[in-house]
Amino acid sequence: MFGSKKTDEEKAAAKVLLELRLAASGIGGMMVRKDPLRFTAPGQMDVPVKGAKVTVDRGEAAKRITATRVALTGIFALALKKDSTKLFVTIEGTDGSAMLLECSASKEANARKFAMLVHAKHPA
Numbered sequence: 001m002f003g004s005k006k007t008d009e010e011k012a013a014a015k016v017l018l019e020l021r022l023a024a025s026g027i028g029g030m031m032v033r034k035d036p037l038r039f040t041a042p043g044q045m046d047v048p049v050k051g052a053k054v055t056v057d058r059g060e061a062a063k064r065i066t067a068t069r070v071a072l073t074g075i076f077a078l079a080l081k082k083d084s085t086k087l088f089v090t091i092e093g094t095d096g097s098a099m100l101l102e103c104s105a106s107k108e109a110n111a112r113k114f115a116m117l118v119h120a121k122h123p124a
Helices: 008-024 067-078 105-121
Strands: 031-033 038-040 053-058 086-092 098-104
Touching (some): 086 105, 098 105
Antiparallel strands (some): 031 038
């Protein structure tokens, strides 16, 4: 009578969206948009949520050795420590889109919860 009633499916979808938005807050300026449900961030490709794969790496565990690092330090680039104060979150979509976000290592628990939610609620 007063407004429209939401179905159980609409209520469940709204709850999942809220959970994702709360978990994604503070991870490198990322946002969760709906219609269609996707991850967005400034300067990054949009990644669909359905079937997305999320990887969380600490800066010290990242195995990348950049060309700049090698050019500046030569062979010693292999021995230099990575920055342990940063966290890298990689989101890969089933359509080939990808997003790389950087945030503070203090948000690791939040980032891992976010990854778990994506994998549990939106499997491929």
